[in-house]
Structures are given as structure tokens and as C-alpha cells.
Amino acid sequence: MRAGLILLCLAYVLSQFFRAFLAVLSGPLERDLGATPDDLAFASGLWFLVFAAMQIPVGWALDRVGPRRTAAVLLLIGGGGGAALFAVATAPLHVILAMALIGVGCAPVLMASYYIFARQFPPARFATLAALMLGVGSVGNLVASYPMAWAAETMGWRAALWGLAVISGVVAAGLAALVRDPETVTGEARGSVLDLLRMPVLWAILPLMFVAYAPSAALRGLWAGPYLRDVFGLDTGAVGQATLVMGVAMIAGTLTYGPLDRLVGSRKWVIFGGNLAAALALVALIAWPDRSLVLSVALLAVIGFAGASFPVIVAHGRAFIPAHLAGRGVTLLNLFGIGGVGVAQFLTGPLHAGMAAQGALAGHVAIFGLFAGALALGLAIYLFSRDSMG
Numbered sequence: 154m155r156a157g158l159i160l161l162c163l164a165y166v167l168s169q170f171f172r173a174f175l176a177v178l179s180g181p182l183e184r185d186l187g188a189t190p191d192d193l194a195f196a197s198g199l200w201f202l203v204f205a206a207m208q209i210p211v212g213w214a215l216d217r218v219g220p221r222r223t224a225a226v227l228l229l230i231g232g233g234g235g236a237a238l239f240a241v242a243t244a245p246l247h248v249i250l251a252m253a254l255i256g257v258g259c260a261p262v263l264m265a266s267y268y269i270f271a272r273q274f275p276p277a278r279f280a281t282l283a284a285l286m287l288g289v290g291s292v293g294n295l296v297a298s299y300p301m302a303w304a305a306e307t308m309g310w311r312a313a314l315w316g317l318a319v320i321s322g323v324v325a326a327g328l329a330a331l332v333r334d335p336e337t338v339t340g341e342a343r344g345s346v347l348d349l350l351r352m353p354v355l356w357a358i359l360p361l362m363f364v365a366y367a368p369s370a371a372l373r374g375l376w377a378g379p380y381l382r383d384v385f386g387l388d389t390g391a392v393g394q395a396t397l398v399m400g401v402a403m404i405a406g407t408l409t410y411g412p413l414d415r416l417v418g419s420r421k422w423v424i425f426g427g428n429l430a431a432a433l434a435l436v437a438l439i440a441w442p443d444r445s446l447v448l449s450v451a452l453l454a455v456i457g458f459a460g461a462s463f464p465v466i467v468a469h470g471r472a473f474i475p476a477h478l479a480g481r482g483v484t485l486l487n488l489f490g491i492g493g494v495g496v497a498q499f500l501t502g503p504l505h506a507g508m509a510a511q512g513a514l515a516g517h518v519a520i521f522g523l524f525a526g527a528l529a530l531g532l533a534i535y536l537f538s539r540d541s542m543g
Contacts, residue, residue: 157221157332161266162290164228164324167317168259169293170301171232172200172370173400175252176378177302177393181310188245190379191502196245196252197375198498203256205492208484209346211261215480219334220265229325231258233318240314258321263287264484265332271471271479272335280420280468284411287464291404298400302393346481354473357538362466362486363493364531365428368435368524369460370494371501373399376520377453379505383513385446395450402454406461413465420469421540423462428532430459435525442518463490472541497524 175182175193182188188196207227214223235254242248263286270282304313349355372380377396381387387395410427414420434455441448467486474482501520508516 157328158266158269158286160324160327160331161220161224161262161269162286164224164262164328165266165286165290166293166296167228167232167321167324168262169291170297170317171236171252171255171259171293172197173293173374173396174297174301176373176375176396177298177389178305178310179375179378180382180389180392181305182245182248185310186242186245186248188248190375191506192245192249194375194498194502194505196249197371198495198502199249200252200256200259201370201491201495201498203253203495204260205488205495207257207260208264208488208491211264212346212481212484214261215264215268215484216478220261220268221329221332221334224261224265224332225325225329227261228258228328229322231255231260232321233258233325236314236318236321240311240318263290264480264487267467267483267487268480269335271483272476279471280414280465281411283464283467284407287461288404288407288411291400291407295397295400295404298397299390299393302389306389346485349474349478349482349485352473354539355470357534357536358466358470359486359489361424361428361531361535361538362470362489363496364524364527365424365431365460365466365493366463366490367493367497368431368528369399369403369457371497371520371524372453373403373457374494375498376501376505376517379513380517381446381449384443384517385449387446395446395453398450399453399457403457403461406458407464409458410462410465414468419540420465420472421535421538424465424469425532425535427459427462428528428535431456432525432528432532434459435521435528438521439518439525442514442521466490469538469541497527 175197179190179193211223231254235251235258238254239248239251242251266286267283270279274282373396378392381392381395413423417423434452438452467483470486471483504519505516508519
């Protein structure tokens with residue numbers, strides 16, 4: 154099982170990479186394919202929405218087929234195939250289709266490991282294990298920053314994508330060989346996602362799950378690049394360095410959140426406090442969007458750090474989910490978390506384009522405002538949630 158979890162962590166490195174690398178390729182893709190930031194926002198949003206939509210069949214497959222075959226098959230077809238399609242793209246439409254296919258391939262990776270944690274480890278350790286997997290896997294977020302920018306400038310983005318297609322195939326083969334499925338649940342095994350949605354205890358958690366990950370994921374995955382380029386005139390390499398700072402902050406935040414619930418004795422207030430800090434950083438970006446490059450990068454890093462509550466929110470909801478619905482439970486929570494980013498990207502593209510008449514800065518400020526408002530609403534609903542430390 155240890156070797157299998159290491160391979161799942163490596164697969165999650167790929168998943169984190171694929172959701173974030175468009176930020177540093179916005180310049181080369183605009184030059185070579187004519188892809189605008191709004192095209193890439195649509196492609197990024199489609200990745201997240203396909204990823205989210207796949208959580209329903211992935212949850213069923215984890216409970217019925219097991220994590221080994223679910224993760225290996227989808228990563229091979231979606232991750233490897235999508236990266237290959239991206240490598241031969243000649244138009245923005247090809248990038249959009251490739252990102253959708255990659256979303257299919259990445260959909261089961263993190264949830265396969267969370268399913269194993271939920272089934273084979275004590276519930277009180279879930280948040281720490283989930284955060285550790287997320288934090289280590291987020292190395293892909295770092296690789297998608299300056300290293301990807303360097304690769305695009307030296308070997309070309311097409312060669313880099315071909316390499317990623319090969320790596321995805323090799324990792325998928327390793328998953329098929331090394332991951333071990335937990336024993337099946339005996340006794341009561343009936344139930345569906347609808348049973349989970351009928352649980353009132355989840356109703357105050359799911360809205361925050363929907364909006365909490367969106368600011369850091371959407372900004373790091375795409376909008377940080379155009380924002381820093383439009384407002385401060387950074388080139389591809391400099392954007393890569395700036396997004397690297399945000400990526401490091403996201404990893405540090407994930408690893409910090411992991412043990413905090415046990416140290417503080419509360420999941421609810423750890424989650425609430427962290428997301429309130431992210432909302433305040435967004436408000437600061439709205440107030441001072443062009444004050445200085447250092448301030449803007451620092452605020453993006455705060456959003457990345459404070460917005461890394463994803464695994465703790467999953468742990469909060471997971472504590473109320475019965476064992477025979479563990480797969481569908483964690484994937485339902487993931488559906489809301491990733492789906493929120495997809496919806497955000499679909500909204501931010503037209504919002505940015507609609508504000509173009511008032512200048513590039515106005516479009517970015519509007520995006521920051523959208524995220525700040527959504528977080529505030531999610532936090533207001535979350536106040537009514539029941540704490541969990543089981």
C-alpha cells in the first residue's frame with residue numbers, strides 16, 4: 154500500500170501541474186495559436202467542470218471497482234491522451250478539448266488516495282493525511298510555474314507537453330501495478346449521492362466548499378499571469394517566478410492546515426479563520442491592485458496560503474459520512490470544491506472581457522471582487538455548520 158500511495162502522490166503532482174500551467178503559457182499560446190486570456194479561462198474552467206462532473210462516476214467506481222483500476226485507466230486515457238492532443242494543438246479549440254480530456258484523467262487521482270485514507274485509517278487522522286497528500290502533491294503547482302516557463306522558452310511548449318504525455322502513461326502503468334484496493338465493505342452497502350445530499354449536516358458545509366478553493370486555484374491556475382503581465386509588464390519568466398511564490402505559499406498553507414484542527418480542537422473555526430483571511434487579502438487587492446509588484450505578489454501568496462483549507466473542509470464533511478458511502482462522500486465534496494473553480498473560470502472570462510473597455514486593470518479588479526463576494530457569502534452560511542473532530 155505504501156508504494157501505491159507514493160504513486161498516487163506522483164499522479165497528483167501531475168494533476169496539480171495540469172490545473173496550473175496555463176498561467177505561464179498564456180504568452181506563448183497567444184503568440185502561436187492566437188489564444189486569448191478569455192480562451193484560456195474557458196479551457197481552464199472546462200478542465201475544472203469536467204473534473205467535477207467526473208466525481209459522480211468516480212465515486213461510484215471507487216466504491217464498486219476500487220481505486221487501482223479507476224485511477225490507472227482514467228489517467229492513462231485522459232492524462233496521457235489529453236497531453237498528447239495539447240502538444241499537437243493548432244487552434245484554441247484544440248487546447249480547450251485537450252484540457253477537458255486531461256480533466257477526465259486527473260479526476261480520480263486525489264480521491265483514490267482519500268478513499269484509501271477514509272477506509273484504512275482512523276477518522277481523526279484523515280485531515281492530516283489528506284493535507285499531507287495535497288501538500289506533497291502540490292509540488293506540481295511549483296513545476297507549473299518557473300520550471301514550465303523555462304521549458305517553454307528553451308525546448309518549446311510542444312516538446313514539454315509530449316514529455317508530460319509520456320510521464321502520464323508511465324505513472325498510470327505504475328498505479329495499475331502497485332495500488333492495492335481496500336477490502337470491500339460488508340453488510341449495509343446500499344446508498345447513493347442523493348442520500349448524502351439529504352443530510353442537513355452537510356448543507357452548511359457544501360457552499361463554502363464550493364467557493365473556498367476557487368480564488369487560489371483560479372488565480373494561480375490562470376489569472377495571476379495576465380494580471381501581472383497587464384498591470385506590471387512581466388514577461389513569461391518573471392510571471393513564472395511570481396507564481397512560484399504563490400505556489401510555495403499554497404503548499405505551506407496546506408501543510409499548516411493539516412494538524413491545526415487537532416491542535417486547536419476545532420475544524421470549523423480553523424476553516425472559518427483561514428478563509429476570512431483569504432477574503433481580506435482579496436479586498437486588499439481590490440483596494441491596491443497596482444500599488445506595487447511586491448505587494449501584489451505578497452497578497453497573492455496570502456490568498457494561496459489562507460485558501461488552502463480544502464483538505465480540512467473535506468475532513469469536516471467526511472466525519473458525517475457513513476463508511477459504505479466513503480467513496481461517493483469524498484467525491485461529492487470534491488465535486489463542489491473543483492466545480493466551484495470551474496464555474497468561477499466560466500464567469501471570470503466574460504467578466505474580464507466585459508470590463509475591457511475600462512482598461513485591463515478594471516477587469517482584474519472585478520475578478521478579485523467576484524471572489525471576495527463569493528467567499529463572504531460562503532462564510533456566512535458556514536457559520537451555521539456543526540463542528541466535527543471525529
